[in-house]
Amino acid sequence: MHKLSIKVAVLEHELSELRVLLEREAGVLFDGPTEMLTARVAGFLESRHLTSATDLIKLIQSSETESEALLESLLDGETGFFRNLAAFEAFEKKVLPELHDRKSADSPCCFRIWSAGCSTGEEAYSIAVSVCQGMSGAGGWNIHIVASDIRRQALAIARRGLYSEQAIVHVPPNLIKAYFSKIGQHFLVKPRLRNLVTFTPMNLVRPVYIGRFDCIFCMDVLRHFSMAQRIALVQRLHLYLQPGGYLLLGLGDKLPAVDPGFQIHTDGGFTVYQKPLSIAAKSGR
Ligand SMILES: C[S@@+](CC[C@H](N)C(=O)[O-])C[C@H]1O[C@@H](n2cnc3c(N)ncnc32)[C@H](O)[C@@H]1O
Numbered sequence: 001m002h003k004l005s006i007k008v009a010v011l012e013h014e015l016s017e018l019r020v021l022l023e024r025e026a027g028v029l030f031d032g033p034t035e036m037l038t039a040r041v042a043g044f045l046e047s048r049h050l051t052s053a054t055d056l057i058k059l060i061q062s063s064e065t066e067s068e069a070l071l072e073s074l075l076d077g078e079t080g081f082f083r084n085l086a087a088f089e090a091f092e093k094k095v096l097p098e099l100h101d102r103k104s105a106d107s108p109c110c111f112r113i114w115s116a117g118c119s120t121g122e123e124a125y126s127i128a129v130s131v132c133q134g135m136s137g138a139g140g141w142n143i144h145i146v147a148s149d150i151r152r153q154a155l156a157i158a159r160r161g162l163y164s165e166q167a168i169v170h171v172p173p174n175l176i177k178a179y180f181s182k183i184g185q186h187f188l189v190k191p192r193l194r195n196l197v198t199f200t201p202m203n204l205v206r207p208v209y210i211g212r213f214d215c216i217f218c219m220d221v222l223r224h225f226s227m228a229q230r231i232a233l234v235q236r237l238h239l240y241l242q243p244g245g246y247l248l249l250g251l252g253d254k255l256p257a258v259d260p261g262f263q264i265h266t267d268g269g270f271t272v273y274q275k276p277l278s279i280a281a282k283s284g285r
Helices: 012-026 034-047 053-062 064-074 085-103 122-134 152-160 173-179 227-240 279-283
Strands: 110-116 142-149 162-164 180-183 186-189 197-201 213-218 241-249 263-267 270-274
Touching: 012 034, 012 053, 012 064, 034 053, 034 064, 053 064, 064 152, 085 110, 085 122, 085 213, 085 241, 085 263, 085 270, 110 122, 122 142, 122 173, 122 197, 142 152, 152 197, 173 180, 213 227, 227 241
Parallel strands: 110 142, 110 213, 142 197, 213 241
Antiparallel strands: 162 186, 180 186, 241 270, 263 270
């Protein structure tokens, strides 16, 4: 038994039951240190004036809002602008130029990107900066970045687009000047960037179809998922890509052994996964 405060205790079997429910609900396997999960669950119990985790289990089974609120308090939302530099280098030097060349013949020229598991928005806005910088000559292009997360509070922060000086510390000064307005001690994303991004709540375990994408960023999400949910998600991401589209994963994320058929390109230590342009290309992997 893990005793956390005078009032609240979380029993082993309650914790196991919660783990199963959370994995089913959000795909995430809470298999880290028991103390950490116990402490967070206890904090949530106290916030709801509950005295046992069994009551919490009943609550989240009967209320989607409470289930979402619990996830909000448990999920790791670590993020940052250009957090994974190698990924952005691959995006700017390989993915964008290749897609630009291939799609230039299309009319109208559309370019759709998805930031799946976008947390508080830094990743989506970083993608928007890279696109603006890399496609400055692409006037007339219809560029749309969809950014989704299961946590609505994180999305509210993302939509606001107001970040601290600390949050933008890795953004080069010329890009800060071009894409942010200083407001007091904070930095607000300018409309030219904000207008490219649509934030929407979505549970990646139960995604709704929102069209096909030329590129999907799903960074630092897969590694938190159970193997079964990881396999299912990668298959869905493959399905949601246009032929020739790219999937970018975080450094700690691994494609499961059940690979739906990606071509693998590794450069500068970073790997991007491409859906083959055609069946013939797939057989030539
Ligand atoms: C560690 S953060 C990574 C954020 C960002 N992609 C990055 O790399 O900077 C993982 C994000 O995935 C989200 N997430 C976890 N499970 C999810 C699910 N089932 N559906 C949608 N988002 C999920 C979390 O809420 C969190 O914001």
